[in-house]
Amino acid sequence: MALDFLLTQKVLTITADGDLRDYDNQEQLNALYQNLEKSHKVCFDGKSLQRWNSCLAAAFYQIILRAKAKNIEVDTTELPNDLQNLITLALTVDRKPKGKEGKNWGFLEDLGDSGLRMLEGIKKSWAFLGDTIKSLGRFFTGRAVLRRVDFEFALADCGYKAIGIVSLVSFMVGLILAFVGALQLKMFGAQIYIASLVAIGMTRIMGAIMAGIIMAGRTGASYAATIGTMQVNEEVDALKTLGLPVTDFLVLPRLLSLIITMPFLTMWADIMGMIGGATVAILMLDISAPQYWVYSIKAFELTNFLVGVFHGFMYGIIISCCGCYYGVNCGRNADSVGWATTKAVVSSIVIMIVATGILTSILEALGI
């Protein structure tokens, strides 16, 4: 029970015998291919073939393909009818694809292509920003197509539903800030200034940054995934063909929600961070709660607090714009949604950090 072949007078006879299911003898096939080169005709003999499956059919198909490529005559009439039919079916449709258009470019062409794509991306993002500003204009003049229920849903999603995670992370950051500061300040007996360190750090920038990073990962990613999936399901196309502005319908509720909630989340993060700092001070540094309170109030400045809140407001715009932009410009498959989500989070965080750097320099220059 095996597959045999014999080359006589340039005729290669391949005999299939018995049970040849799961036929997987590549060495024999390679030897057969070598003999095929020397033949003028290939004859298949399957009179004694009892059982077979696709493995044998695939092997025969490969042999026939190679024979045809070399204009060698093939005779399959002695094969069982069903096997013949199957191989014939595989050979029938021979529509070779044109092949993928390979880009055989050099370094300079690649560089140019990257530059052009970057330019295209910048154009797209400017257009998106322009549409968003126009949308905001329509909103403030009462002409935007905005569903109240969408806005309320988005507001709840990035409002009270986000408080838990913002609280936990900000509390831990306050705790870490106090703990790291305490190690140094303790050496000079100045551990009481932990309260000032945490109060200034959290209110000026850390509260806003922590709230921003959490919301970029939580809400920005969700915006990109939701709108991206809508793009895959052609819902975005449906909006366009219905003549509804995509930015009004999809971007505006999300943008307004984050603009409104981010300053409040920042304030909440400030408070939780200071509570985290107080926990370390009271439990580990023997500072009493009233003492900590007094030093915190002393260090607290309205300017720092407002700068922090402004940062939160700015991060709200950045996160919502990045999430919605990558969602709207998502491709049409599952991979694209993943890509859009990743890009939305990474871009949000990078732009937030760069914007913070620029804003800090400006505020420094202004003496604020």
Next chain:
Amino acid sequence: MTEDSVKIKAEGLNIAYGSNVLMQNLNFEIKKGDIFIIMGGSGCGKSSLLRLLTGLKSVDEGKIWIDGVRFDNAEPAQKKKIMQNCGILYQSGALFSSMTLAENVAMPLQQYTNYSDDLIKDLVAFKLALVGLKGYEDFYPAEISGGMKKRAGLARALALDPDILYFDEPSAGLDPVSSKLLDDLILEINKSLGTTIVIITHELSSIFAIGKDSIFLDAETKTISAYGNPKELLKNPPNKNVLHFLSGGKK
């Protein structure tokens, strides 16, 4: 029908979502090597029945046997073993978008067989050629048309030489020529490999062209109201709903 000639058997099967009962007391048998059509109007529970037959939805009431083995309450390992002998072509092809067509077809072979890499490569080329996609091995699903995606999905469903092939609306979204090609392919696979084929569809042209046996899921009576060869059913419809459906809505 003898027990040996029965591939799939359903007894007293109910299809329900909570208190919403779509179908009740479904009883039918599918012969080995049959092309069995499950037909009915939109929303009658055809796709839900397919989900029950493939184990994607748990059976609340009723029993299913595949090759004489109880399937509906089988252990997960047993179910997995049975499902290895079943191929499913989903409506959209359900190809994995991050993989090339060759990788899509090779995946079940790599998972469930000990075949050599060379054999898997040959098998992938053969299966893709069978469905008319020779040379498309390195293409990604996003780079081919909807009809091609379905055919590639069929190549993947055929990878392990399944005993049973399930098709969920094979003609949906295809032009008449592609639909006819797919029907011919189903007939050829059934003839050459002896595969039992179960098709969920409401495409009349496909039903009459390839169906050997069929059941009609009647949304009005919530059960099977016709059982037999589709052409025979058109000649002798058991009730007005079957006639209305099989005649394409003619009064």
